[in-house]
Amino acid sequence: MATPEGYVAVKRYDEIPEGGIVPFEVDDDERILVKLEGNVYALSGICTHEYAELAEGDLEDHVIYCPLHGSGFDLETGRVTSLPATQPLPVYDVQIVDGVVYVSREPRQG
Template sequence: MTEFVKVARVEDIAPGERKFHEFDYETVIILNVNGEFYCIADLCSHDDGPLADGPLNGHSIECPRHGACFDVRTGAVLALPATAAIPTYDVKVEDGFVYIENLDE
């Protein structure tokens, strides 16, 4: 069974905004896209660079280094130069809080 960790109140991540969470071995980005929350690795599969400052356009996040784009819902590649998907993680919202899959378990 998947363990979850509380990361924020729903209102702490406004639509179009993001929040970062650091686990022992990985940093993730929690994104609010029109009231829906998604969690992705802060890692471009093209060159292992961070996606942290990449522009978010709908469900697409662009790597600020070389322009690769990924679907935040699935991790799928939407634009080269990346050819491999990025990791995505489970998110749930309960009682006004956002929870993400616990990667330290």
């Protein structure tokens, strides 16, 4: 299967642990995959408040929390759920084709 246009292959779906946060890069841009309740989400891997890697953060319900100051971001929309961050995280579209997770190169437009 060819890579969907505008997407990059990241990882096999079955290699992402449930509740896991998996870091990856696209063109030197740090991102994360999160698998929760069987769904896969792709977001920027760097907190919008201060530079901190969200792959080291905590997951609770559908929110990822920054390990540095505890800013929370909704997995589906990237919106801020708790301060100190005020800017949402970029989110990326995900397609799963033949068991492979593909992530859009460009962020979803809100």
